[in-house]
Amino acid sequence: MATPVKVYGPPLSTAVSRVLACLLEKDVQFQLLPVNMAKGEHKSQEYLKIQPFGQVPAFQDESISLFESRAICRYICDKHAEKGNKGLYGLDQLGKASIDQWIEAEGQSFNPASSILVFQLAFAPRMRLPQDEKAIKQNEEKLSKVLDVYEQRLGESRYLAGDEFSLADLSHLPNGHYLVNVADRAELFTSRKNVDRWWNEISGRESWKEVVELQTKASS
Amino acid sequence: MASIKVHGSPISTATARVLVCLYEKDLDYEFVLVDMKNNEHKKHPFLSINPFGQVPGFQDGDLTIFESRAITQYLAKTYANKGNQLIPNDPKKAAIVSTWIEVEGHHYDPPGVALSFEHLVKPLFGLGETDPAAVAENEAKLGKVLDIYENQLSKNKFLAGDEFSLADLHHLPNVSYLLATPSKKLFESRPRVNAWVTEIIARPSWAKVVALRNQS
Ligand SMILES: N[C@@H](CCC(=O)N[C@@H](CS)C(=O)NCC(=O)O)C(=O)O
Ligand SMILES: N[C@@H](CCC(=O)N[C@@H](CS)C(=O)NCC(=O)O)C(=O)O
Numbered sequence: 001m002a003t004p005v006k007v008y009g010p011p012l013s014t015a016v017s018r019v020l021a022c023l024l025e026k027d028v029q030f031q032l033l034p035v036n037m038a039k040g041e042h043k044s045q046e047y048l049k050i051q052p053f054g055q056v057p058a059f060q061d062e063s064i065s066l067f068e069s070r071a072i073c074r075y076i077c078d079k080h081a082e083k084g085n086k087g088l089y090g091l092d093q094l095g096k097a098s099i100d101q102w103i104e105a106e107g108q109s110f111n112p113a114s115s116i117l118v119f120q121l122a123f124a125p126r127m128r129l130p131q132d133e134k135a136i137k138q139n140e141e142k143l144s145k146v147l148d149v150y151e152q153r154l155g156e157s158r159y160l161a162g163d164e165f166s167l168a169d170l171s172h173l174p175n176g177h178y179l180v181n182v183a184d185r186a187e188l189f190t191s192r193k194n195v196d197r198w199w200n201e202i203s204g205r206e207s208w209k210e211v212v213e214l215q216t217k218a219s220s
Numbered sequence: 221m222a223s224i225k226v227h228g229s230p231i232s233t234a235t236a237r238v239l240v241c242l243y244e245k246d247l248d249y250e251f252v253l254v255d256m257k258n259n260e261h262k263k264h265p266f267l268s269i270n271p272f273g274q275v276p277g278f279q280d281g282d283l284t285i286f287e288s289r290a291i292t293q294y295l296a297k298t299y300a301n302k303g304n305q306l307i308p309n310d311p312k313k314a315a316i317v318s319t320w321i322e323v324e325g326h327h328y329d330p331p332g333v334a335l336s337f338e339h340l341v342k343p344l345f346g347l348g349e350t351d352p353a354a355v356a357e358n359e360a361k362l363g364k365v366l367d368i369y370e371n372q373l374s375k376n377k378f379l380a381g382d383e384f385s386l387a388d389l390h391h392l393p394n395v396s397y398l399l400a401t402p403s404k405k406l407f408e409s410r411p412r413v414n415a416w417v418t419e420i421i422a423r424p425s426w427a428k429v430v431a432l433r434n435q436s
Contacts, residue, residue, distance in 0.1 A: 052368045053327060064312045068322035075315040097285055097294040104287035107325060109272065149271045 004029040009056025011214040014174035015069040016057040022073040024207035027084030102160040102168030113143040114175040121183035154194035169202045224249040228276035230432040233393035234288040235276040241292040243425035246303035306386040320380040320387035331361040332394040339401035373412035
């Protein structure tokens, strides 16, 4: 029996939940280690040794210690190519290239706007922080433009990188989930026919439902 | 005959990231200039290569992709045995490179791009004066990132190990621009970062990109 990999951080964090969704898709056993962010544990000297930016998640597998959610996901897929969802990160270099392209689009275009919206609309109220109306409006506009490109793309193919669900689609789940279910911004998705179809398909996957369950448990 | 085509502009940092990678890998390519002054990047046919309307776009045989960091990873993996190795064979070492590629894209690049925009792009394109508050804010952000680099570079010669890798390469276009601005003090005041910058900027591959930039 392989020892389970270690994921440090709360499942409510978007970057942590990206890694969890990937582990569940790949059927890789993991152990979730709490990092108490309210107490600033992610900025402690000890934690900074495994995540120098003081953010979650951090990840350990045997002798390797990694951070950055998208890099962790790629590592898991490369190491466990034959496990679980085999095509999650493509089956050859060409497949990987178009998945990487859409992971970058997620990281560079979808994430900056959506993570600000998620923070402003979902987390700030919980943390009793004031909301920045200007930032909300600007980032709604930015995200709308990104989703217009997605709408066109998803009219040509079922998923972002082709006919199969991949790491590129998966990477959108954490922020998408908060936008639709907590931030009251479902309309960004439902008002676009293809994006709406895509969102329903990817958010209905068993792996993601399990992540949401872990999140629900953690917040109750 | 080169089957690789790069569509873009040599003054664009994202285009330059792909070009420097091609020189490191010693690959022939055809450069297709996208006339950004005439907004060609927001029109067809370029939009059929990159629907976001940003340069670069890239083709290799039947493959058409965009996003500079996806393109360089494709080149490094597909042409692993050509030119300089940019992603190690050992999967664990490769994962460390992948981590620092993400660090560049998510931590270094946002303040780095904001600073080159304030110092260089604004004056060059008549977009207004450099905003000192934006400069101060982004210098503070970039400074924090470079503090972490300083520490990382005390453990390895390069960001992701003792060999030059794609993680270092991805910084070249922005670092090179910032060296021409007052924000270069952020590099110079950190000895290990300074030595790293000096070393990577001196690579022959980068000199070739600078030569193209100067011609355009
Ligand atoms: N690019 C990083 C982002 C990680 C990140 O932003 N984590 C957030 C939680 S979702 C965090 O730790 N925030 C606390 C902080 O930045 O101090 C990744 O993908 O892993
Ligand atoms: N994440 C993209 C960024 C591309 C990008 O921002 N390109 C700039 C030039 S460096 C551009 O085309 N800007 C024009 C625009 O956004 O309209 C990549 O790395 O390829």
